[in-house]
Amino acid sequence: MPTDxxxxxxxxxxxxxxxxxxxxxxxxxxxxxxxxxxxIALLPLMQLIQYLWVVDGSVIHAxxxxxxxxxxxxxxxxxKAFLLALIxxxxxGVGLYSLRYMGEGYKAxxxxxxxxxxxxxxxxxxxxxxxxxxxxxxxxxxxxALTALTGEAAALKAxxxxxxxxLTGSLLYLLGVALTYAAYGAVDMPTVAKVMTATPTGNVAIxxxxxxxxxxxxxxxxxxxxxxxxxxxxxxxxxxxxxLVVKGAFLILVRLWCDVYRNAQTxxxxxxxxxxxxxxxxxxxxxxxxxxxxxxxxxxxTVAQLGYLFLLFPLIPTHANAWPGVLLMLAAHxxxxxxxxxxxxxxxxxxxxxxxRDLDIVMPRLPVTAFAIAxxxxxxxxxxxxxxxxxxxxxxxxxxxxxxxxAAILLVMGGLLAxxxxxxxxxxxxxxxxxxxxxxxxxxPPIMEWAALGMALAAIALGLAxxxxxxxxxxxxxx
Amino acid sequence: MELxxxxxxxxxxxxAIGLFAILRTNHVVRQLLxxxxxxxxxxxxxxxxxxxxxxxxxxxxxxVPQAMVLTGIVVAVCxxxxxxxxxxxxxxxxxxxxxxxxxxxx
Numbered sequence: 174m175p176t177d178x179x180x181x182x183x184x185x186x187x188x189x190x191x192x193x194x195x196x197x198x199x200x201x202x203x204x205x206x207x208x209x210x211x212x213i214a215l216l217p218l219m220q221l222i223q224y225l226w227v228v229d230g231s232v233i234h235a236x237x238x239x240x241x242x243x244x245x246x247x248x249x250x251x252x253k254a255f256l257l258a259l260i261x262x263x264x265x266g267v268g269l270y271s272l273r274y275m276g277e278g279y280k281a282x283x284x285x286x287x288x289x290x291x292x293x294x295x296x297x298x299x300x301x302x303x304x305x306x307x308x309x310x311x312x313x314x315x316x317x318a319l320t321a322l323t324g325e326a327a328a329l330k331a332x333x334x335x336x337x338x339x340l341t342g343s344l345l346y347l348l349g350v351a352l353t354y355a356a357y358g359a360v361d362m363p364t365v366a367k368v369m370t371a372t373p374t375g376n377v378a379i380x381x382x383x384x385x386x387x388x389x390x391x392x393x394x395x396x397x398x399x400x401x402x403x404x405x406x407x408x409x410x411x412x413x414x415x416x417l418v419v420k421g422a423f424l425i426l427v428r429l430w431c432d433v434y435r436n437a438q439t440x441x442x443x444x445x446x447x448x449x450x451x452x453x454x455x456x457x458x459x460x461x462x463x464x465x466x467x468x469x470x471x472x473x474x475t476v477a478q479l480g481y482l483f484l485l486f487p488l489i490p491t492h493a494n495a496w497p498g499v500l501l502m503l504a505a506h507x508x509x510x511x512x513x514x515x516x517x518x519x520x521x522x523x524x525x526x527x528x529x530r531d532l533d534i535v536m537p538r539l540p541v542t543a544f545a546i547a548x549x550x551x552x553x554x555x556x557x558x559x560x561x562x563x564x565x566x567x568x569x570x571x572x573x574x575x576x577x578x579x580a581a582i583l584l585v586m587g588g589l590l591a592x593x594x595x596x597x598x599x600x601x602x603x604x605x606x607x608x609x610x611x612x613x614x615x616x617x618p619p620i621m622e623w624a625a626l627g628m629a630l631a632a633i634a635l636g637l638a639x640x641x642x643x644x645x646x647x648x649x650x651x652x
Numbered sequence: 653m654e655l656x657x658x659x660x661x662x663x664x665x666x667x668a669i670g671l672f673a674i675l676r677t678n679h680v681v682r683q684l685l686x687x688x689x690x691x692x693x694x695x696x697x698x699x700x701x702x703x704x705x706x707x708x709x710x711x712x713x714x715x716v717p718q719a720m721v722l723t724g725i726v727v728a729v730c731x732x733x734x735x736x737x738x739x740x741x742x743x744x745x746x747x748x749x750x751x752x753x754x755x756x757x758x
Contacts, residue, residue: 243716303720310727314734321738329742333680334751336735340687341674347724348667348694354717355701 408518450483
């Protein structure tokens, strides 16, 4: 195992990639190999966090000894380590669940999931615009394949739509990267940030990258592909897609606007990203309220929650509390949404469908799952003491400080709208209808119910023990 | 006109045609062809960027954009192969090659 903290970051990409290859060759051993990989990945992860904790610096590694700008650099600071840990935690929850949920017919799940994990870790640590393109494609293709896993017509249709939009988005991003190289002669992010001046080529480059990434991040009005894709996938896949995949494109956007193009006189465009967030928040939540299927409801809730992340986008570079607030919102949403989708998987396992109006006779028989949905809901609405509350609290402070009253009002209103769709689900538990034997009911395995509850508890714990993650995010400074 | 300018104009044309195809049609294979055209336009742009400026020909070719094109081609081949497989499966199951809006609710 690694002794150098810089190579520890690379192990976090290498371990899932190697596991992906082996599980592809030995599909029957997928379960064991993935479990082992998740356990091994904890070592470099702990080493990174421990290093950042003690040294309070940034870990930079030049691949193959070639320093940037010619070589490819990766770096880890506190906020990146926090994200790596979050990805690992979500993967553990999904993994525990999938041990029982993913039957023999879904052997392709394990290698695809490992590719996705490798891509996400790579995306977090990469410091190079072109490298980010490669990780985006790796994530995108794995995510589309995972969406299509069931082979049903609806899932395939959603996957094809997702693929076309995803490929278009990543190619627009690549076009922007090519123009960035033409304008500044580098694709290494710190180097570009240093030589950045607003030129026409550079402005077109950032515009193209932003449009491409908005398509991938499914921000309103580019969200149309998300609900069918997330709702028709298998439950663990939906959880991975909603919790992590859409956040990848968002993270690149943040790094572009808040680090690389920080000095450009283009704050007007950043404001517009904030307005898009506001629109996504209202549209997603109101669509979630009128959905007839549980998984569609959860998928639209993701559209709304992405709105929160974009809402205070223009303030991230200038307000100290904005970035930790956004990261906490992101993490709380990732954990709560994983719990929610896994719980929905339990409901479908038990009832055989997810039509909300017919679930009132099934939900009362799934107390652990219902509890998981309730706790996840607490975080999604933003009630104390959850992680969602804390993130929202920090963002509310930033909104008030900058006198953006519209953003503050939307933050509160988003919580109200979320409570409407969460209570639509929770009311089913207390329908008072006696469970009848006439309805087919298949109890989900306990590990699946507890995996969902564990993720929901993690979202609450993020709020209760927020000092550790907040301190970690500050380590090594902003890149 | 110097060669890199010709390349750049051709790249712009390919990108425009590709984007037009993606936005204009509902037929997924045509959209995929549009995506390929868009990709090839970007690769051609990178090749043009790699050309030495006309006033300093001794600088030679810049290898970095060419390395990007190589990586890009590998990604494009994989993505196209995967996309065609997926679209073929979709056609086999649903019997159509379009993905229209709506009708996703159930």
